[in-house]
Amino acid sequence: WTLSLILRLFQLAISAKGFVVLPAATAKGAHRGGGGGMTAGVTAGGEAPAEACAPARDNPFNSDESISPMVKTVSPSKTLEVHALTQEMKARGEKVVSLCVGEPDFQPPDAVIEATATAAREGVTKYTGVTGTVGLRRAICADLARRKNLTYSQGDIVVANGAKQAVYQAVLAVVRPGDEVIVPAPYWPSYPEMVRLAGGVPVILETNVEEEFLLTAEKLRGALTDKTRMLIFCNPSNPTGAVHSKERCEELAAVLSEEGGKGAGCWVLADEIYERITYDTPHVAFASLPGMFERTMTVNGFSKSHAMTGYRLGYLAAPPIITKAVTTIQGQITSCASSISQAAGLAALAVTDGEMQLSFDVMRKKRDFVLKRLSEMPNLVTAVPEGAFYVFPDVSAHFGKSAPDGTTIGGATDLCLYLLRAHSVALVTGDGFGYPKGIRISYAASMEDIDEALGEFDKCISSLE
């Protein structure tokens, strides 16, 4: 019996490539949680898994071969290292100030909380239709018409379990194996991975701090090919906070509609989840631009504007050919968004602009404070973010320097790890956003935490030589 087990393990150890990969369980004392090589999905600001899985002992399924090769096309989060160290330090009882999170630090409006409780109490606890309740979809249409000058009908809306699901389903609906999808960088880390999951090829279009992370018409034109299927356009941007103005968006739209140009078959996935949080540059919906309505899929949600991240509520507004396809996909994956969250979403859309503005005014104050502090620090290049709640300074002038303890700061990840180890402050490395020269600071935090974290950050970079 023992001999056959050893033989079986040895068979499993020979990978398709012809070389030997020992299953973790055979290495004495080795512990590997769950599917070898897979990492728990910890995103920027996400929560760590509560605890590692039990060691798999003699389970012959505990092998890379058990996992679909498709998973290997997807990169795990680049923020894991910093996140893991943060968790370790916290577990040791050390205080860590984190400006990593991608969610507002305030509570949802009172009306939302009340609607949540009422829905639960009054039996709004059943499945809804796949695309969401009629009431919520009508309210979304009214909101898009009033604030964004967009005319959708309820049939053009698919309510999803968060904007993230809406983005992924939109990608799945149109991207075929080998199709190119243009992703301007710095980007939200899920975009390239979602494209890969659909079998597409992410084409990363770089922008930099000097051009304020804004995409130009020339760059877009240069990236279009006969294989381009989609442009993913995040405006305002996570991680940079950049907002493309109406004029800039019109220039990009004009490139896509150029006579004889390569943009003819290019869909636009406009991720506008941060559109309510803008400062001096007003946001314009990409679908409202001349000629863009027919080819634009608008994604939005309640996580950022209404601090409803845990409600998992977002939506897609798109031409019927897309909503039909997405409805088919969603119907087989999750059925529908939570009925209780949808009731809360309806209440969220009834909150007045005035009340909403109060929290955005606080965000602006925090942004200005962060910008002022960063401007006083040595050798940082920072573009003024016009939206969202992130600042994304270019810290590359400090690469190659040494820290007082001898650590060499080779790049943004090294800087974030050192900052955490030596100054107990957690920021997110730009590596995961496709801009290895930057770091992301989220100011959706208390003023005390922002103040303390930036004070330490200043000390940290001032100490590098």
Ligand code: PMP
């Ligand atoms: N798009 C962007 C650009 C985001 O930053 C996020 C959240 N981090 C999402 C989509 C997903 O939001 P949701 O919570 O609605 O899934």
